[in-house]
Every structure is written in structure tokens, then in C-alpha cells.
Amino acid sequence: MSVSALRLVGLGLAVSALAASLVACGSDDSGSGSGSGGAKKVALLLPESKTTRYEALDRPLFTEALKAACGDCQLIYSNADQDAAKQQQQAEAALTQGANVLVLDPVDGKAAAAVAASAKGQNVPVIAYDRFIENANYYVSFENEAVGKLQAQTLVDALKAAGKTSGNIAMINGSPTDPNAADFKKGAHSVLDSSGFKIAAEFDTPDWSPDKAQGWMEGQLSAIKNGLVGVYAANDGTAGGAIAALKGGGVKPLPPVTGQDSELAAIQRIIAGDQAMTIYKAVKPQAEAAAKGAVALANGGKPESTTDKNGVPSTILDPVAVTKDNIKDTVVKDNIYKITDICTASFAAACTAAGLSSN
Secondary structure, eight states: OOOTHHHHHHHHHHHHHHHHTOOOSOSSOTTOSSSOOSOOEEEEEEOOSSSTHIIIIIHHHHHHHHHHHOTTOEEEEEEOTTOHHHHHHHHHHHHHTTOSEEEEOOSSHHHHHHHHHHHHHTTOOEEEESSOOTTOSEEEEEOHHHHHHHHHHHHHHHHHHTTOOOOEEEEEEOOTTOHHHHHHHHHHHHHHTTSSOEEEEEEEOGGGOHHHHHHHHHHHHHHHTTTEEEEEESSHHHHHHHHHHHHHTTOSSOOOBOOOSOOHHHHHHHHHTSOOOEEEOOHHHHHHHHHHHHHHHHTTOOOOOSEEETTEEEEEEOOEEEOTTSTIIIIITTTSSOHHHHOOGGGHHHHHHTTOOOO
16 A cells, blocks of 8 residues: 655654644534534544555545644544454444544455444444445545556566566465455456466465565465566565565566555665566545545535445545656655655665666
């Protein structure tokens, strides 16, 4: 899915503190699971913090968007730290606190379906945020198969531009409990399986863990190192783990490695030439759609949607591939990062060579 960590995490803390002081939205009890009426409480339940976007982007941007959509709404916030049981407890706690709607980004899609059923049994609607949940009231995300296709096609294009038409690819997928990971994998296979390159080894990474991705990659090098031409990594965390393994194993030059989430460290690796690309998913419109949908549902209305997925009204956004050539036109233009965030002393020369400067 590390934005100047001090700046954005600090922003998240400040905005969250402001949100915690807010009281109510509206004056009726429509959509209230507690039956107390009046106060509109929105619970945002995020899945983990290993992927830096959630605390650095999703949380503060959703908080800001909720305040803009409903100045008196109260935010109930929790992060499950990649623990499905903990997330279920957090959802139950939010319902006990009188949440009128749950905005849930599930650790485990199947477990989340039970959470959603429990909430809806108490007349509390559920928004599936970023990851799909069966029978949710609303779904906000990106075109996930398109993400996998875009990653794989960018990798294949980079290999062919380098004059390669065959060779081994290591495929590092996301967590097997994440419903989005299956879509990324499906999209990537739809390109790679007919590309002329061989998927020599493949791994589904538990918990999206960079350490587990690194350990797996290290274990594969003796078998595939000589013919390795590329690495499909489903997100920037697993990409970082793969790159560490490749460097530790003495692989030179590094093969192109994909990623996702446009983490600051990944953008810097792209500038340095260690990572070929990442996927930029504009979190701000996603957070805004979820916040507006939450307010509508909390007040007994219906959120605006652009399509539906498995019968769930949905807003689906388009991903963008980020390479060294369009960093300025994507994450910098949208003020996700400043040039000074990216071009620290360690990356100054690489930034100059890439034409990335504050001038």
C-alpha cells in the first residue's frame, strides 16, 4: 500500500487528538446501533502498521476527511497490528462504545465477514475499506487485479527494454489472508504466465512481512540466482526484503524489482536504482470516499458509488505505476512527499542524476 515519518505521523497524532475531542454529528438516532440517538460515532479499524501507509496516510487523511464531511462526528480508532482476533475485539469494543458505522480494513477477509455480520445484526453498517468484505454495505478500494497487471507489465517492459526475453522470475505475493493479495497475484499471473519468462519460485508472504520475504528470497538464491532476471514483489515491504536478500547474496547487477504503496523508502530505492517501480494508490480520494460514505450510512442514507462488487455498492479507484521517470508527476505533485523528503543527503547524487530537484 513512511511519509516523512516525523511530519506525517505527527500530523496523524495531532489530527487524531482533535478528532477524539469531537462529540456528535446530527441530532437524530438514524443508523444508531446503541439506540441512544444523537451522537454519530465512526469507527476506523485499520489492519497493521508494518505497511507504513496506514498510520502515515490513511489514518490522518480519513480523520481530516471525516471532519470535513461532519464537523461534529466522533472518531473511534484502532489498529489491529496484523492480528485478526485483536481486530475482532476492537470491532466489538467500538460497537460497545456506540459506533454508528464501522470502516473496516480487515486483517483476514473471512474473519471480517463474521465481524460485519455481528455489526449488521446490531443495525450498524460496515464499510469495507481497501480490502473487500462479503455483505458489507459499501466498499472503497482500487482495481486490485489491475494493480497486479500493472506491476507485472512494468516488470516485463523493463526486462525487454534491457534486451531480455527469457529467464527466471521470483514471485513474492502478499499475505494469504488478505483478499486483495489474491487479486494482485491473479492480475500478475495473467501477464507473467504468457510473457516468455519463467516463474522459477513463488511465495505467499505471511502477514506481508518484509523479514519473511527476505528469508524466503535468501533461501531461493542458490537455486535460481544464475538465471534470475526479475522479482515480482507485491508491495514495497516485501520488495525491501527481497532487495536486502539480493544484495546480501551478492547478486550484481540487481534485477528489476516491483512494489506497491509508494512508501518513501521505495521511492528512494527507485531513485537509487535498487527498485524498478511501485504502485501509487492515491489514498486521499479513497479516504474521502470512505468518510463521506460513513457519514451517509450513519445518518441512514446511502453512499455514492461508481459500481458494485459481488453485489456491494463500491467506489473503485485507478492505480498508477511509478518509476524514476514520473515521481515528480505523481507522489510529489500530490504532495505525498516533498523533494526534500526524498532527496536526503544519501540520495542527493541519485536525485540530481534523475533530474529530481526542488528547482
